[in-house]
Amino acid sequence: MADKTGIMTPVRQFFSRVPRWVYVLVALGMAVSVPLFEQAGVIETLWLRVGIRSLVYVMLAMGLNVVMGETGLLNLGYVAFFAVGSYTTAILSSPRLGHHYDFWVLIVLSTVFAMAAGLLVGLPTLRLRGDYLAIVTLAFGEITRITFNNWESVTNGPGGIPQIFRPQIFGMNIDKPSEFYYLVLIFVVIVAILLTNLKASRIGRAWNALREDEIAAEHAGIHGTSLKLLSVVISAGVAGLAGCLFAYYQQFINPTYFEFLQSVLVVCMVVLGGMGSIPGVMLGAVLLDGLPEVIRQAFSKWLPEALGAETMNRLPQAVQTFFLEFDRYRMLIVGIVIVVMVIFRPEGLLPDKLWRREVHEEDPREMEKTRQKLFDFDEGHRDLEA
Amino acid sequence: MTFEHIFRLTMSGLTVGMVYALIALGYTMVYGVLEFINFAHGEVFTIGGYIAITTLVWLGVDDGTPIGTKVGYFIIALSVSIVLTALLGWLIERIAYRPLRGASRIIPLLSAIGVSIFLQNAIILVWGPEAIVVPTSIIPDQFVTVFGVQIRLLAFVIIGSSVVLMAILTYIIKSTRIGKAMRATSQDMEAAEMMGIETNKTIAFTFIVGSSLAAIGGFLVAMYYGSLKFDTGFLYGLKAFTAAVLGGIGNIPGAVVGSLLLGLVENYGVGLKLGGLAWFFVVGLMLGLYVQMIRVPARRKKHIRDEVRTPEYEAQVVNVYRFPIPYALQTALAPRTDALLSVSARHALRLFAGNVFLASMAVLFFLNRDFQFATMWQHAISFAVLVLVLMFRPAGILGEHIEEKV
Structure with missing residues (x-):
């Protein structure tokens, strides 16, 4: 793959020579600076909201990546764990049943309940093979949603749970978008660090x-069943955490937030970014959640301002409607992206080393590279001995 | 619960089951040949219905059209729908699945999900998110009185035409050249290729047949309910898939049996006013008992060591599974010295505990007011069946040979 195009090779080499921490710092700096820009008046508050949603998706994508990318089990009902986390927070911190638990308690409870749900789903189903597991998780996801939809006395059914209390951390009320942004960002960073370490650990291997x-x-x-179960449980826990933050931020949840399409969207983020690669899935989540908003804004505001309304009107009608009603095309494009990625670049945009090798096992170029590497290794040994 | 009530539920169960069967056949045939789940099949089904309705609207059929012309128009609409849907099925296979042949298992499934999402949103874009309504019905919407119960005429039409289609399909698969090629490909693709069978063409043909059946199914559903929505196919597809798994995926008679069973279970479930989670546990209990009383004893019988293979001993071991309660009590009261039977009896204790758990959960949910309104839970029933079948008996009712592959 890498040396197919001659022009790109030096660029690739340059980028691969930059140490990794530089990328991490740049990404972190960009993420941290968004609310500062907002405070300075450079960007609107809308972007902060988009940012928060993207961060929640980043967390979900990282969680799904554990089970899908690392362990290779497709989970099509991932949003169910997200729902468990959200509903835990919503029920225990809203006037609905009159509970008002502390933020930290709910963070832990949401995660633990989601983990328990993961255990419940995982225990009976993990002996199934890949595609069956996918369908069973889908069924579990739907059952969860239908249950939340119909369990009127606790979840208020389709009406949802409104007026979720704002979180209070160390006596500080979190209610501005920028504060929420940092809150979610901190948790994303923590989860990312934990998962990166886990990936490199014995368990990850x-x-x-x-x-x-x-x-x-x-x-x-390796004890297959228990390790698979562990990966399902951990990924469920991450989703529960994300659900808790989401419920706090949204202040209102109902079952329509947890439909099958959400699961597919997260799966698509993982596929797009690169299964098994944590920076990859982060990129995938930001691209799939943030980019549609950027495109819509670009066409409804920035371009008309830059070009003037007349130039815009001269564009073909089809192009105009396409960009103005980009939301309608979003899932369509998601579908195309999945198919195209899977056929042409199954390892994703920022691939994981192992996945790339696995996907291109039959690729003669890749095999030649491996052989060359082994040869070099051998030579090196001989030199050392000499 | 009168006879009339039960009869009506049975008839509507059979009708829905037949529609499931038409879709499930597509799933099961593709699985048989390619061993992967064609997730986009539900959307193919919806598109078949949409094309037929659009053709009817385009031809300008309404209630006033004379019956002769109407029949002609309906045949035209159905043919257009079949041809276009078959083309769509072929295209999907060609574009999204063929390049991935030989990739690891998870990859084609992802591609299928992508296709499914794409098609669903394409329907919304082309036809809009609202339901599309059938302009008129070909058969006057009359009721037929059978055994003193009024049944919609359309139900009989659906059941009859499905039976005819299945007979044709059986003929194709059993007696024609291409059917033979399909069977060979599903048994062993490489070997079939070596024998000179063009597997790519055979697979394409499988997709075409499956899609045509789905198109007819879509048309019938549209006739029966009078309208279609873009997400109709998602639910129908999942239920048909459930039915295919229930019957034993890859097994064509299994798909029909599973579909009818699922249709009946769903309708009785609604009729009995039993909520989804209660169903989950009731079905779980049933399947668990089935596995314990028929499956496990047979297997255990095979594995009893030669030196203890007296008929009495065999019978005893088998009985442990058939009647867990007395044997569970036995171990609880006095541990057996006989090693194998002691282990089995302990197993019986566990089985018994599991059954008690499932039954008590079923009762709990049955008594809970929130879980009683059955129509809301109708879709959950099939999901519950799916989860439980895959948990207890992934090979389904009729599928034996799939078991080691699952």
Whole structure:
């Protein structure tokens, strides 16, 4: 893949020579500066809201990545865990049943309940093979949504739960968008650090081994079922945490937030960014959630301001409606993106090393590279011995 | 619960079941050949219905059209729908699935999900998010009195035409050259290729047949309910998939049996005013008992060691599973010295505890007021069936040979 185009090779080499922490710092700096720009009046508050939503999706994508990218189990009902987290927070911190628990208690409770849900789903289903598991998780996701929709006495059914209390952290009331933004960002960073470490740990390597060849992994002493269960539970916990933050931010939730399409959207983020690669799925989430908003804003505001209304009107009608009603085309494009990515670049935009190797196993170029690397390694050894 | 009530539920269950069967056949045939779940099949079904309705509207049929012309127009609409939908099925296979042949399992499924989302939103874009209404019905919406119960005429039409279609399908698969090729491909693709079968063409043909059946199903559903919505296919697709799994995926008679069973279960579930979660546990209990009383004893019987293979001993071991309660009590009271039977009896204790749990949960949810309004839970029933079948018996009712692949 890499050396197909001659022009791109030096660019690629340059970018791969920059150390990784530079990228991390740049991304973090960009993320931190969004509310500062907002306070300075450069951008509108709208972008802050888009940013918060994107961050929640980033967290979801990272969580799904654990189970889908690392362990190779497709989960099509991921939003169910998100729903469990959200509803836990909403029920225990709103006038609905008159509870008002502390923020930290609910963060923990949401995560733990989502983890328990993950355990409940995982225990009976994990012996199924990939595609069946996907369908069963889908069914579980739908059952969860239908349950929340119909369990009137607790969840208020389709009416949803309004007036969720604002969180209070160390005596500080969080109610401005910029404060929420930082709150979610902090949790995203924490989760990202934890998951990156987990990926490099013994457990992460065991997950990768299970994904690549389950039988071989089990023969190497990896306990398949319990590790798979662990990955499902951890990913569910991340979704529960995201759900808790989402409920606090949104202040109102109802079952329509947790439909099947949301799960598909998160799956698409992971596929687009690169399964198994944490920076990749972050990029995928930001692209799929933030980019449509950017496009719509660009066409409804920035372009007319820059070009003048007449030039805009001279564009073909179809193009105008396409960009103005971009939301209607969003899921359509998501569908196309999944198919195109899966066919042409299954390893994603920012691929994980292992995944790329796995996907291009048959690729002669990739094999040649590996052979060359092994050869160099061998030579090096011989030199050392000499 | 009168006879009339039950009969009506049965008839509507059979009708819905037949429609499920038309879709489930597409799932199961594709699974048989390619071993992957064609997630986009539900949307193909919806598009089939939409095309037929659009053609009817375009031809200008309404209630005033004389019956002869009407029949002609309906045949035209159905043919257009079948041809276009078959083309769509072929295109999907060509564009989204063929390049991925030989990739790891999760990849084609992702592609199928992408296609499904794409098609669903394409429907919204082309036809709008509102339901599309059938301009008129070909058969006057009359009721037929059978055993003193009034049944919609359309129900009989749907059941009859589905039976005819299944007979044709059976003929194609059993007795024609291409059917033979399909069977060979589903048994072993590589070997079939070596025998000179063009597997790519066979797979394309499978998609075409499946899509045509789905188109007819879409047309019938549109006739029956009078309208279609863009997300109709998602639910129908999932339920049909459930039915295919229930019957044993990859198994064509299994798909029909599973579909009819699912249709009946769903309708009885609504009729009995049993909520979704209660159903979950009731079905779980049923399946659990089935597995314990028929499946496990047979397997255990095979595995009893040769030296203890007396008929009495065999019978005893089998009975542990068939009547868990006395044996559970037995271990609880006095642990057996006989190793194998002791282990089995302990297993029986666990089975018994599981059954008690499921039954008590069912009763709990049955008594809870929130969980009683059955129509709201109708869709949950099939999801519950799906989860439970895959948990307890992934091979389905009729599928044996799939078991090791699952």
